[in-house]
Amino acid sequence: MKTTIEISDDVLLRARQLAQRDGTTIRALAEEGLRLVLERREASPPSTFEPVVVYGTTPLESLADLHQLILDSYGERTVDRFRRLKSA
Numbered sequence: 001m002k003t004t005i006e007i008s009d010d011v012l013l014r015a016r017q018l019a020q021r022d023g024t025t026i027r028a029l030a031e032e033g034l035r036l037v038l039e040r041r042e043a044s045p046p047s048t049f050e051p052v053v054v055y056g057t058t059p060l061e062s063l064a065d066l067h068q069l070i071l072d073s074y075g076e077r078t079v080d081r082f083r084r085l086k087s088a
Contacts, residue, residue, distance in 0.1 A: 005030075 007015070015029050060066050 012026075015026050019026050019029055060069070
């Protein structure tokens, strides 16, 4: 079956070089790559998303409430690290 795909320039250049080195075609490399990805993903368990449910707190009224919640949960070191990241 014929199809058209867009491939970034750097990937295509590397594929051409590899195909030339190995005496094969871009088509063969693309098929091999797709087969490998399909086999790997089919073999791995599906990823699941588990929502985090939190009980026991009231809705936050302000950012100050969120700040206090972070302080209570993680301590001052975490808040200081967050401040440094935010100001960077």
